[in-house]
Amino acid sequence: MKYIINLGEMLIDIIPTSQIRLGEACYTPHPGGAIANVAVAIARLGGSSRFIGAVSDDEFGRLLVQVLADNHVDTQYIPVARGAPTTIALVTLHADGQRHFTFFRQGTADIQLHAEDLDWTAWHDAAICHVGGVLLSVEPARSATLAAMDHTRQVGSIVSFDVNVRPTLWPSRAEIRDTITKAVERTDILKLSVEEAEFIGEQTSSPTERVERSQLNKLAETLLQKGPRLVIITSGAAGALLLTANHRAEVPAASSVRPVDTTGAGDAFMGAALYKLVQQGCQTPSDLQSLSEHDLSDLGSFANQVAGLSVTRYGGISSFPFMREVISFSASQEVFQKQLDETQQ
Secondary structure (H helix, E strand, C coil): CCEEEEECCCEEEEEEEEEEECCEEEEEEEEECHHHHHHHHHHHHCCCEEEECCEECCHHHHHHHHHHHHCCCECCCCCEECCCCCCEEEEEECCCCCEEEEEECCCCCHHHCCHHHCCHHHHCCEEEEEEECCHHHCCCHHHHHHHHHHHHHHCCCEEEEECCCCHHHCCCHHHHHHHHHHHHCCCCEEEEEHHHHHHHCCCCCCCCCCCCHHHHHHHHHHHHCCCCCEEEEECHHHCEEEECCCCEEEECCCCCCCCCCCCCHHHHHHHHHHHHHHHCCCCCHHHHHCCCHHHHHHHHHHHHHHHHHHCCCCCCHHHCCCHHHHHHHHHHHHHHHHHHHHHHC
16 A cells, blocks of 8 residues: 655643642643644554654654654654754643643744755655645745645645644734645645634634534535645534535534544544545545545545544544454444434334
C-alpha cells in the first residue's frame, strides 16, 4: 500500500483526568497534535503512514517521536528543531465531552519547520499528503506547508487539507480567510467542521447556531468550485456530509455512543477516511472523481465508526482504535440498530 504523508504539528495535550474539587483538577500529558493524530489513526487501522514535522530535542520531543515509532508510523523524514521547546496545549473538558484548547506555543519546535527542511524523496511512494490549518497560522511553517502542497500536486498525488481553525493562533480573522483560501485552491480533499464553515465559505450564521442541511449542501458545492474534488463537512453527533462533483452522501454518526472526551475525534475521522480512500484505490486526484455514492457512504460510515469509538476514551492518540476494535464495534452497532428498529416497529 502506498504511504499517506502527514505533514504538520505534533505536541503535548495536557488533559484533566479527575476532578479533585471545584477549580482543581489532576492533569496528564498525552501526545497529540491534529496531524500526528491522523498519522497514528491511519497506522492503527493498518495503513502505511508517514509523519513529517519539526520536533524538539527536549524530553517531550523525544517522547513524541517514540510514540510515532511505537505506533508503526514512519519517522525517518522528521527534522529536529534543536533548542526549541515542544508546544503544549492545555485542554479544558466540558460535561458533554467537548473541549477548549489553550496553546503555549512561543518559539516552539513545530512552527520552526522550513521548506528547506523537507526531503522531497519522501513523496516517491506516497498517494496522499495530508496537512492542516495549525501550521498555516505562522511562518516559516506556513510557507513549508504550502510548498508541500505544491510539490504534492506536481508529482500527481492527492493533497488533503483539514481546515482545523484555531483562531487564537492567528493574528486576525482576515489573515485566516486569506491563508485558508490559498490552501483550498491547492486542495483535492477538503475537510472542515460545521463550526469552521464561516471561515472559508459564504456561511453567515454564528458557529454556535444550528446550520441547516440545505446550507451545508450549498456551502460544499461552493467549495467544490474552488478546486477540491472531495469535500467533507463533519457535524459531530449529527454525522457527516461528503460531496464530489457527481455524488453526495449523508452519513449519521455512530449510535449508542456516550462521549467522555472528543479530543482528536475529527482526526480519528480523517485518518479513517484517508485510510479507506487508499484502500479503495485512490492515488491521484482524478481517482476521487470516480467515487460512487456507495463509495462515499461507505467511506463516511467507516470514518464515523472510528471517530465514535475514539470519543469513548480519554486523550487523542491514546483513544484511537485498532482495526480489530473497529470490527467489533461495528458489529455491536449493527446489533443495537437492529434492536432499535424492532422496538420502533
